[in-house]
Amino acid sequence: MEPQALAALIAERVLAQLSSHGVEDLPAEVDVALERPRSADHGDWATSVALKVAKHAGVPPRDFAAALATDIGSLPGVAVADVAGPGFINITLEAGAAGELVATILELGEHYGQSTALAGETINVEFVSANPTGPLHIGHTRWAALGDCLVRVLRSAGADVTSEFYVNDAGAQMDTFGESILASILGEAPPEGGYQGSYIADLAARVLEQDPELVGESRAEQIARARDTGYRLQLADIKQSLTDFGVEFGVWFSERTLHENEATGTSLIDSSLERLRAGGHVFEEDDAVWVRTTDFGDDKDRVIRRANGVYTYFAADAAYYLSKTDRGFEKKIYLLGADHHGYIHRLKALAGAAGEDPEKNIEILIGQLVSINGAKLSKRAGNIIELDDLREWLGVDALRYSLARYPADSPLSLDPEILTKRSNDNPVFYVQYAHARTHQVARNAEASGVATDTFDPSLLTEPTEAALISSLADFPRVVTQAANLREPHRVARYLEDVAALFHRWYDHARVTPQGDDPIEPVHHTRLSLNNATGQVLRNGLALLGVSAPERM
RNA sequence: GCCCUCGUAGCUCAGCGGAUAGAGCAGAAGACUUCUAAUCUUUUGGCCGCAGGUUCGAUUCCUGCCGAGGGCGCCA
Helix, strand or coil, rough: CCCCHCCCCCHHHCCCCCCCCCHHHHHCCCCCCCEEECHHHHCCCCHHHHHHHHHHHHCCCCHHHHHHHHHHHHCCCEEEEECCCEEEEEEECHHHHHHHHCCCCCCHHHHHCCCCEEEEEEEEEEEECCCCCCCCCCHHHHHHHHHHHHHHHHHHHCCCCEEEEEECCCCHHHHHHHHHHHHHHHCCCCCCCCCCCCCHHHHHHHHHHHHHHHHCCCCHHHHHHHHHHHHHHHHHHHHHHHHHHCCCCCEEEEEEHCCEECCCCEEHHHHHHHHHHHCCCCCEEEEEEEHHHHHHHHCCCCCEEEECCCCCCHHHHHHHHHHHHHCCCCCCEEEEEEECCCCCHHHHHHHCCCCCCCCCCCCEEECCCCECCCCCCCCCCCCCHHHHHHHHCCHHHHHHCCCCCCCCCCCCEEEEHHCCCCCCCHHHHHHHHHHHHHHHHHHHHHHCCCCCCCCCHHHHCCHHHHHHHHHHHHHHHHHHHHHHHHCHHHHHHHHHHHHHHHHHHHHHHHHHHCCCCCCCCCHHHHHHHHHHHHHHHHHHHHHHHHCCCCCC
């Protein structure tokens, strides 16, 4: 039996108990959270619903729990339901009822774990959004991994998700970028505050190769062409780095398009300002134009157009936000580094000024930065560590996994020595090895004549089997929770748990009989459990963008 | 000064308001003529930064303090 089905049955019993205690205003539905208990002595599933609901019935939690446990104990498929502690109910399923799940998993295949929890939501997830003036570095790496995993998890929960990269290709830094490349081409000293690192020289050589006529042009033309060609090359490099890292974006949004005039002679920024003005949140002071973001909790109002008539970066932010709304995204998720946390209030205020709900339509996930022990700094990019170097050093799987297994707000320092190890202390190998092992077991089993066509879940009576099965049953709940909380790391932690339970089971129960022992129905049945475990590990790794090798 | 995040075992870190706070590593002791030991079994190790508050119940929520990191612009 699947936990969702059991939870629904229990919810009915809770309502019945409540009404038998004379509770008038029964809740429309009771959320029975079935949890996997920490201790195996506590059965397959536990619920604290009695503790939460007893107050409404006006009876002591333990009494309520006792009556409810009796009801649950008589449900089909339930072997035992006990009251423990202050009013927990521990439930043990009959082996056959629990094991039916194995067939369900094999039937659903790669769809097992998907849900409709977020069906109907249109979500825009923006992340990385690096300036196209240099290679991606370690500061972008965590968001690339985490954002991509979040997108996968949200989709798995049924949301309609678009991943988006905001290209900061407008503003003074692009000219500085062009000047830096040009200086390198002409053999001049780099401009003050210009871009450093040998990647500039690389770009300069490539720009010159594509545009050899450039040297004869006027200075202004030279800068413009160095800038535009360099931009095109650098953006292509960034896309390649992300593709190599397994990260795909649905939309590359150019900031320039917000500034450019449309046929009407106004830009998106112009019209956005008018829309904010129409909402009544714009005022003028000291010759500048301001948005009254303090109406929505910002600590100060923000200038949107300077006294000299030039728009601020905030103006582009506003136009970009409205663009997302206009493109049909009900929910906008931003992934930002801790160094951008000062933007939370003003971005939320922006949503409010645009007439939306800052609590609902915009979410900003702030993450702590990553450090790497003993990482070599990149000569190519100056004083930073490049994503490409990290990927080549540690591999896509180890890098993605180790970045995705921690919550975003947890400060993180990676240890390359561990990440390149092939052993238990490297979680990605631990999980991948478990997956490879399920394939090895299946290969051996099939070679010895063990097959999945005989399946009798009531034979799965080993304690390690019960634990493995209930952990497999937990997968859909974990994915849904990861999506709801925007915390993909839960998937990684879950996989480590499944891998551990699988290795333990492998050690205690054989799929292929040893030596000349005969093949029995239990062996056939265990092959299905083995295969179902492989399926769950594969599905989970796919959510993290990590490969699931069949052999290691 | 104001704002944000973090503080859990020796280390790296989990922990949707619930049970005796967990995992891996490190330390100690075991299991390989193996369905791949890249694994498993047993075990040592905690004033959950400190002090209050809310709650039947707080590592979790709130307030203050201490400590670490980051941020404050008519820059982008």
